[in-house]
Amino acid sequence: MSEAVLTIPGGHGGALSVRRGETFSLTDVAGQQAADFVAFNFGDLGETLSTAETRLALKSLYIKVGDVLMSSRGRPMLEIVSDTIGIHDYAVPACDPSRYAVDFGCPGHRNCLENMYEPLRAYGVTSPLAVPEPFNFFQNSPVVEDGRTGVVDPPSRAGDRLVLMALMDVVCAVSSCPQDIIPGNGLVPTPVEIRYKAEAV
Amino acid sequence: MSEAVLTIPGGHGGALSVRRGETFSLTDVAGQQAADFVAFNFGDLGETLSTAETRLALKSLYIKVGDVLMSSRGRPMLEIVSDTIGIHDYAVPACDPSRYAVDFGCPGHRNCLENMYEPLRAYGVTSPLAVPEPFNFFQNSPVVEDGRTGVVDPPSRAGDRLVLMALMDVVCAVSSCPQDIIPGNGLVPTPVEIRYKAEAV
Numbered sequence: 001m002s003e004a005v006l007t008i009p010g011g012h013g014g015a016l017s018v019r020r021g022e023t024f025s026l027t028d029v030a031g032q033q034a035a036d037f038v039a040f041n042f043g044d045l046g047e048t049l050s051t052a053e054t055r056l057a058l059k060s061l062y063i064k065v066g067d068v069l070m071s072s073r074g075r076p077m078l079e080i081v082s083d084t085i086g087i088h089d090y091a092v093p094a095c096d097p098s099r100y101a102v103d104f105g106c107p108g109h110r111n112c113l114e115n116m117y118e119p120l121r122a123y124g125v126t127s128p129l130a131v132p133e134p135f136n137f138f139q140n141s142p143v144v145e146d147g148r149t150g151v152v153d154p155p156s157r158a159g160d161r162l163v164l165m166a167l168m169d170v171v172c173a174v175s176s177c178p179q180d181i182i183p184g185n186g187l188v189p190t191p192v193e194i195r196y197k198a199e200a201v
Numbered sequence: 202m203s204e205a206v207l208t209i210p211g212g213h214g215g216a217l218s219v220r221r222g223e224t225f226s227l228t229d230v231a232g233q234q235a236a237d238f239v240a241f242n243f244g245d246l247g248e249t250l251s252t253a254e255t256r257l258a259l260k261s262l263y264i265k266v267g268d269v270l271m272s273s274r275g276r277p278m279l280e281i282v283s284d285t286i287g288i289h290d291y292a293v294p295a296c297d298p299s300r301y302a303v304d305f306g307c308p309g310h311r312n313c314l315e316n317m318y319e320p321l322r323a324y325g326v327t328s329p330l331a332v333p334e335p336f337n338f339f340q341n342s343p344v345v346e347d348g349r350t351g352v353v354d355p356p357s358r359a360g361d362r363l364v365l366m367a368l369m370d371v372v373c374a375v376s377s378c379p380q381d382i383i384p385g386n387g388l389v390p391t392p393v394e395i396r397y398k399a400e401a402v
Contacts, residue, residue, distance in 0.1 A: 147262035
């Protein structure tokens with residue numbers, strides 16, 4: 001097996017499968033780019049990566065190296081192996097068609113939900129409603145003491161990189177967030193590069 | 202129309218429908234009782250109350266009087282009309298079968314997910330997977346400045362009460378959290394009383 005590189009263009013999405021025990025990386029190629037991320041149990045798409053279960057398990061709104069991200073059934077799904085930036089969000093949703101149509105008056109704008117759903121269809125995901133709440137890697141949602149939060153531009157710089165290990169066979173999807181109307185990606189969506197183990201065929 | 206009272210026994214669940222513009226209340230009858238809560242658009246069960254959309258809209262991990270809770274499509278679903286306690290969680294999941302089986306070695310323990318799903322079946326909800334992440338009213342999940350969080354016993358006292366207004370026709374489900382192994386409900390599940398407008402029949 002050799003390394004595969006999936007370069008997701010700015011504002012677009014992609015999907016991949018990763019076997020248990022394998023690692024894969026997400027790199028913010030140009031900096032200041034949020035990468036929305038979801039995962040499913042490869043063998044049972046009804047079990048998904050769960051932000052709420054992970055908050056329960058970690059007792060933290062933030063994630064760091066060594067943390068285990070949990071499935072909707074409370075089972076370990078992914079582990080954070082390394083991280084050059086340490087600023088990620090798992091509190092707010094993926095941008096979706098209604099976000100752009102209702103909040104910004106831009107129907108038809110590219111969005112993270114469809115960016116993730118479309119490539120997931122090839123893996124058997126049959127509805128955007130089956131796509132769980134995302135981890136928004138490199139997204140910057142600071143929380144202050146009284147619980148107020150927000151989304152601002154990320155501090156990530158070109159080449160910042162997160163490495164995850166799959167703790168079960170998973171299907172993952174990644175979106176380079178297409179938000180270019182308000183801060184979140186420095187107003188310019190840029191590529192996200194995924195490196196993973198290519199399967200022998 | 203007259204007032205209906207749905208008294209949910211400690212550790213059990215119930216469901217009700219509420220029309221747009223109507224209010225309903227949840228009362229922590231004996232104090233220190235978390236009430237997990239979910240809602241669906243009555244006319245389209247694919248649209249649910251969404252914790253993540255609400256965090257995005259409110260920019261806060263906490264909810265207060267006047268706040269509008271949002272649907273999975275980013276639309277206003279419920280409004281908080283009054284609240285005698287002000288301590289609620291919407292960060293962590295409902296307890297579910299795997300929580301008790303895996304984390305506590307108690308398979309078959311009553312749990313909030315099934316407490317809500319079972320009465321929702323009469324309204325057309327066909328899978329526990331369709332039950333969204335809950336609002337956990339009266340649940341106490343303090344967040345400190347560096348983002349660490351937790352679940353401890355609620356400060357709510359007998360009679361503490363939350364009133365919500367439906368901003369669309371909704372189906373709601375409520376669970377008196379059956380957690381009696383670790384803190385969260387003072388170790389003794391107690392009733393939650395729902396008061397709402399009875400439909401003329």
